[in-house]
Amino acid sequence: MSNHPLPVTKYSRPARWLHWSIAALLILTFALGVFLDNSSTDSLKFLLIKFHAPLGTLVGVLVLVRTYFAFKHPRPLPDPNWSALVKWASKVTHILLYVLPLALVISGIGIMALSGLSEMLITGQTQNWPALNELLPRTGHGVTSKLLLAAIVLHIAAAIYHQRIAKDNILDRMR
Ligand code: HEM
Numbered sequence: 001m002s003n004h005p006l007p008v009t010k011y012s013r014p015a016r017w018l019h020w021s022i023a024a025l026l027i028l029t030f031a032l033g034v035f036l037d038n039s040s041t042d043s044l045k046f047l048l049i050k051f052h053a054p055l056g057t058l059v060g061v062l063v064l065v066r067t068y069f070a071f072k073h074p075r076p077l078p079d080p081n082w083s084a085l086v087k088w089a090s091k092v093t094h095i096l097l098y099v100l101p102l103a104l105v106i107s108g109i110g111i112m113a114l115s116g117l118s119e120m121l122i123t124g125q126t127q128n129w130p131a132l133n134e135l136l137p138r139t140g141h142g143v144t145s146k147l148l149l150a151a152i153v154l155h156i157a158a159a160i161y162h163q164r165i166a167k168d169n170i171l172d173r174m175r
């Protein structure tokens with residue numbers, strides 16, 4: 001995540017495409033996860049996991065591709081008018097927006113493997129949804145999803161603040 005000395009004013013085209021594709025897919029995967037957690041019938045849970053797990057895995061792959069471009073292409077430097085605290089907070093939030101989705105994919109795969117869900121889906125034995133609450137990766141998935149939600153809310157609030165109040169047009173770096 002090093003800052004490049006080149007004076008670019010925008011993120012590279014692949015970085016911009018990846019940003020908006022990941023944002024849309026991540027929000028969709030998140031919503032499906034909440035829906036899955038709150039659905040009361042086993043058949044609906046099995047249906048939803050068939051979308052939630054592959055979409056979440058796709059997000060993980062795209063985050064890895066994005067990590068490659070983050071190091072390969074120069075990125076715009078933080079605005080010199082920002083205080084050290086704002087620069088630090090923005091950097092930490094951006095790093096969390098890379099790390100937390102990857103942690104969700106790892107814990108998600110852990111849930112599927114330890115609960116027998118992946119085996120059930122492969123063999124078609126999808127009558128009874130297994131008990132997941134006792135599983136460590138399930139607890140980790142729940143906690144990580146809440147942290148990710150907080151990071152996304154903070155990130156979007158910061159984007160709105162920059163656009164509407166600071167009026168420094170930071171959105172143009174990502175458009
Ligand atoms: C970045 C990707 C992902 C996001 C944002 C995400 C988000 C969520 C959320 C918000 C929940 C509900 C958690 C709660 O309220 O406690 C959830 C549950 C779950 N997710 Fe994910 N998830 C992701 C990836 C995955 C992957 C890749 C898998 C499987 C390979 C997976 C499997 C599950 C399972 C099995 C549940 C539990 C449902 C239940 O307890 O009924 N997730 N996910």
Ligand code: HEM
Nearest residue numbers: 015019022023026070094097098152156159170171173174
């Ligand atoms: C409506 C929603 C969103 C808006 C308006 C938005 C806006 C922006 C803007 C303006 C930047 C550039 C910041 C800068 O130059 O310092 C940025 C960067 C970034 N955004 Fe978002 N964003 C949104 C959703 C998301 C979501 C859901 C994620 C979750 C992965 C995300 C992850 C990132 C990351 C990691 C960066 C740092 C640049 C990079 O490494 O690609 N954004 N966003």
